[in-house]
Amino acid sequence: MPKEDNIIKPCEEAAKRIRRNIVQMTYGTGNAGAHLGGSLSMVELLAGLYVGNIRFDPENAEWEERDRVILSKGHAAMALYPAMAEAGIIEEKELSTFKKDGSRLGGHPSLNGLPGIEFASGSLGQGLSLGVGTCLALKRKRNTASRVFVFLGDGECDEGSVWEAAASAAHYGLNQLVAVVDINSIQYDGYTDDVLNMSPFENKWRDFGWDASVIDGHNVAEILNAYKHKGDKPFAILAHTVKGKGISFMEDNWKYHNASLTEELYKQALEELEAAI
Amino acid sequence: MIEYNKRNIRTWSLLGPSGAHGTAAIELAETNPNVLMLTADLCFFSGLERFKSAFPDRLYNFGIAEQNMIGAAAGLAKEGFIPVVNTYASFCTSRCADQVRVNMSYMKLPVKLIGLTAGYAAGVLGATHMSVEDLAFMRALPNITVISPADCTEIIKAVIASAETPDPTYIRLTGPQNTPIVYKEDYDFQIGKAVTIQEGEDVCIIATGSMVYHAMQTAKLLETEGISCTVLNMHTIKPLDVDAIMEANEKHKLLVTAEEHNIIGGLYSAVSEVLCRGGIHTPVLPIGINDFFAHSGSYPYQMRESGLSADLMKEEIIKKL
Numbered sequence: 001m002p003k004e005d006n007i008i009k010p011c012e013e014a015a016k017r018i019r020r021n022i023v024q025m026t027y028g029t030g031n032a033g034a035h036l037g038g039s040l041s042m043v044e045l046l047a048g049l050y051v052g053n054i055r056f057d058p059e060n061a062e063w064e065e066r067d068r069v070i071l072s073k074g075h076a077a078m079a080l081y082p083a084m085a086e087a088g089i090i091e092e093k094e095l096s097t098f099k100k101d102g103s104r105l106g107g108h109p110s111l112n113g114l115p116g117i118e119f120a121s122g123s124l125g126q127g128l129s130l131g132v133g134t135c136l137a138l139k140r141k142r143n144t145a146s147r148v149f150v151f152l153g154d155g156e157c158d159e160g161s162v163w164e165a166a167a168s169a170a171h172y173g174l175n176q177l178v179a180v181v182d183i184n185s186i187q188y189d190g191y192t193d194d195v196l197n198m199s200p201f202e203n204k205w206r207d208f209g210w211d212a213s214v215i216d217g218h219n220v221a222e223i224l225n226a227y228k229h230k231g232d233k234p235f236a237i238l239a240h241t242v243k244g245k246g247i248s249f250m251e252d253n254w255k256y257h258n259a260s261l262t263e264e265l266y267k268q269a270l271e272e273l274e275a276a277i
Numbered sequence: 278m279i280e281y282n283k284r285n286i287r288t289w290s291l292l293g294p295s296g297a298h299g300t301a302a303i304e305l306a307e308t309n310p311n312v313l314m315l316t317a318d319l320c321f322f323s324g325l326e327r328f329k330s331a332f333p334d335r336l337y338n339f340g341i342a343e344q345n346m347i348g349a350a351a352g353l354a355k356e357g358f359i360p361v362v363n364t365y366a367s368f369c370t371s372r373c374a375d376q377v378r379v380n381m382s383y384m385k386l387p388v389k390l391i392g393l394t395a396g397y398a399a400g401v402l403g404a405t406h407m408s409v410e411d412l413a414f415m416r417a418l419p420n421i422t423v424i425s426p427a428d429c430t431e432i433i434k435a436v437i438a439s440a441e442t443p444d445p446t447y448i449r450l451t452g453p454q455n456t457p458i459v460y461k462e463d464y465d466f467q468i469g470k471a472v473t474i475q476e477g478e479d480v481c482i483i484a485t486g487s488m489v490y491h492a493m494q495t496a497k498l499l500e501t502e503g504i505s506c507t508v509l510n511m512h513t514i515k516p517l518d519v520d521a522i523m524e525a526n527e528k529h530k531l532l533v534t535a536e537e538h539n540i541i542g543g544l545y546s547a548v549s550e551v552l553c554r555g556g557i558h559t560p561v562l563p564i565g566i567n568d569f570f571a572h573s574g575s576y577p578y579q580m581r582e583s584g585l586s587a588d589l590m591k592e593e594i595i596k597k598l
Contacts (some may be wrong), residue, residue: 111354111384117357123379129345130380134358136337140358163377164345171340 033260072127125159155187170209299324366392415540
């Protein structure tokens with residue numbers, strides 16, 4: 001694993017490639033479209049983990065001391081797959097099969113032989129419980145090397161089961177559990193504060209017995225710093241992000257929660273990403 | 278090793294289904310280091326207090342948070358443990374239906390789910406604590422084995438057998454404390470293999486769970502009327518013992534299904550599906566709960582009100598003959 005000072009730049013470059021892949025994957029779905037907004041918002045969070053931090057051996061996907069990654073907000077699979085490609089877990093060329101018939105890369109992750117996918121997801125509010133069970137198992141096995149990263153959306157945290165899991169994680173002192181919450185402030189029907197106001201959101205995690213760190217979810221240095229956290233409690237990384245980040249007409253626009261791209265918009269999106277590179 | 282002798286069988290019957298579950302838990306803990314018990318604030322009620330004293334670090338109490346318990350069990354199962362998970366049948370099926378569907382069915386994670394007080398066993402607490410639709414739901418989920426043991430001895434055998442398979446499993450516990458004894462001595466239990474309790478010529482009562490005993494009582498009453506009955510213990514609802522149903526059809530004039538469950542979606546449906554698929558037109562008399570919610574009441578009261586007592590079953594069968 002490279003030293004942290006040396007990985008900021010590689011993570012940022014990986015993030016740019018992941019965004020380009022997301023746009024291409026969406027365009028590849030034709031009229032079906034894909035979950036653009038919430039995939040683009042978590043690109044740096046995934047790049048920081050997969051490029052800079054993860055314990056994972058692509059040659060041995062069942063390595064006991066691997067980190068377990070659970071994409072509880074399964075609709076952001078389109079960001080996860082390219083991040084896995086950056087870590088060499090899958091080949092980049094497979095990304096073009098996204099959402100195609102017979103592909104391993106479905107619209108939500110499933111247990112279909114893809115290495116590094118611990119659980120299927122898609123039904124929101126379930127990943128943190130799976131993380132709780134996984135951490136209990138790691139403790140029983142005296143595996144202190146692995147960590148369990150659960151990626152949640154802020155809208156997903158409307159689900160009561162998230163908070164059942166949060167309470168039990170603190171109760172059992174599961175300090176290998178890291179919840180990464182992508183706070184992009186928009187869910188299907190609009191701004192999260194308008195649909196179901198959960199504020200004060202950040203205090204809730206601490207009140208449930210977690211350590212929590214509030215960061216800028218697009219600042220790689222802050223992300224890498226958060227991933228270094230060690231403590232006695234489960235840890236929540238509360239990452240403020242921009243839905244649709246990186247493409248002007250998608251940013252902070254709820255219409256791009258799930259959308260397709262015309263050829264014109266596809267080209268514009270790629271041009272904007274190229275200009276940023 | 279657990280001994281299936283007459284004394285133990287009598288004791289298990291006195292303890293009831295939860296006590297039998299607790300007895301199986303101890304046996305599993307002693308024989309398989311990967312077995313863990315999970316409950317949702319029902320350690321005492323589910324018969325696990327002795328387990329808690331003997332194996333405190335192998336019991337997880339998740340509080341009254343069933344959805345999280347199922348997810349956590351799935352996480353433990355994925356990592357190679359065998360979580361045996363209990364709460365009221367209604368709360369571990371319909372309450373957290375999506376967790377069961379996604380984790381046990383879709384992902385095939387080998388959680389062993391124990392539904393306490395299925396049917397009317399908790400009937401005095403009202404319809405919220407009854408469970409008369411769990412078979413319908415669990416049966417519709419791919420990959421899940423569904424078992425409905427006939428008495429406390431069979432509960433112990435089923436729980437132990439389920440832990441030895443790699444399949445996600447649902448075991449529905451019916452019957453009151455002082456559970457009637459179907460098996461007075463040891464017998465061969467295999468998941469998916471129905472057991473013939475007694476053989477007759479006219480009627481075959483295919484029964485499951487608590488209704489196996491009532492079917493035996495019904496058969497005795499019918500015998501006094503000159504009607505001879507086969508009683509088949511269909512302890513596994515899925516995968517269903519199709520051969521046993523086909524054989525019963527060939528040998529009898531009338532098939533009867535008996536279940537402490539809604540007649541929609543449970544054993545009656547399962548048996549009818551088999552016959553229908555085979556193009557067989559033998560009439561099947563459904564004995565079960567006729568698609569209604571009962572109000573709170575004692576177990577014997579509920580059973581009579583739903584027509585599940587032996588005398589009422591006898592009348593129905595005679596009418597149908």
